[in-house]
Amino acid sequence: MSQWVEACAVDDVEEEDLIRFDHDGRTFAIYRSPDDEFYATDGLCTHEHVHLADGLVMDHIIECPKHNGRFDYRTGEAKGAPVCVNLRTYPVKVEAGRVLIDLS
């Protein structure tokens, strides 16, 4: 059963950037790619649980602000030291200017 939750407005996320979204005691990161696709992952780095929202997005990579751990935000895949655990990703859809993510 899908569980769509409204995360933000499309315009809340700048192009090639991300924002933090908290819901029900959990933290997520919502990304907007250069070609205006939206993506969602867990919001905390798998290395030391730092908020990824302070990190830098470039070339489909989110770089953790703490020690530069890297993930591909489209797949959640860990892309090198020090992280070795992937991020969970969530389905995203855009409806009427709102970004929704499926937390099921």
Added chain:
Amino acid sequence: MGGMVIVGAGECGVRAAFTLREEGYEGTVTLVGEEPHLPYERPPLSKNAPPAVKLIAEETRYRDLSIDLLRGTRGQRIDRENRRLVLADGRTLDYDRLLIATGARARRFAGMEKARTLRSVGDADAILSAIGAGTKLVIIGGGFIGLELAATARGLGAEVTVLEAADRLMARAVPAEIAAMFEDRHRQEGVRLRLGAKVEALEEHAVVLADGSRIEADIVVAGIGAEPITGLAADAGLAVDNGIVVDGCLRTADSSIFAAGDCCSFPYRGAPVRLESWRCAQDQGAHAARAMLGCGDSFVRVPWFWSDQYDLGLQVAGLALADRPFLRREVGDGAFVLFQLDGQGRVLSASGVGTGNAVARDISIAEKLIERGIVVAPEVLCDPGTRLKQLLKG
């Protein structure tokens, strides 16, 4: 048949072993570490109480990747002629390629034998278990490790004194303006800082300074830097000059022996440097692994390190030079980044400080500006309205 042998199971050695497998190497990979523990991260040791052991990877990862991790075993001697590493217990390991990743050890000065040092999990346990409310802790050295420990010890309620011989803190690695911010903060937190302090002698329960003052101490920790562990290389006739000397691809003069991490001295933009930095150890481990597999590329990653003291986060990219001016960029909430440009206007270094991760993005971008040698006008860098990321797009 030999395979890949890595001596030193720290950050660098472990990343090298993993990278060999990621790159598809199928021969034997043996990682030799003298410490009895599974390889762990050092940076948390000075930043957390009680000490939290954070493993670099779970034990299963080594097994899954068929990496032979020999623990509690020291590499004793390199027999270059027969391409063999002799272990302290008498066993021998044949190698096709050998990586020396033996790291560094805490430095000690004569007369400081009684002071503790902080490099390993064992050291951290011993120091932190001796610290509680009211413990008189004296730290010799106002560098990163000493100051991080000072912050951690204040959190435990210890009475902390830091003795620094120079006239400011962290003189080796950060600009004075940033050091001043840390100095203020440590004083506010109740740390007694004595700059320009020359230690004369250590007594059982006191440190004596050259000016005659005596500072009572329950425990004394020396944080006066680290020295590379180079004995294996030197004994094997390889060049050592503030670290095991390697070329751009981290190879020694012996084409089957490489060195990387805290123990090596490598060329960075034409000059030899040795770094004691966690990410550099990882990056070099990975690079050395590729070089062992035949890749001839030079290591070009920009140096990067961080420190956490209280809720202040410091990050530095590139190597700050004493003789270049700093350009200040305000990040907000008191956070700022100091940039340096070279004579052609290319970004050379960036050092930033702020609460938490306030400067992280700017430093990440700075790192890329440095790496790509991008020319930036000073007023553009200093204008808080400039989106630094835009500069990367040319």
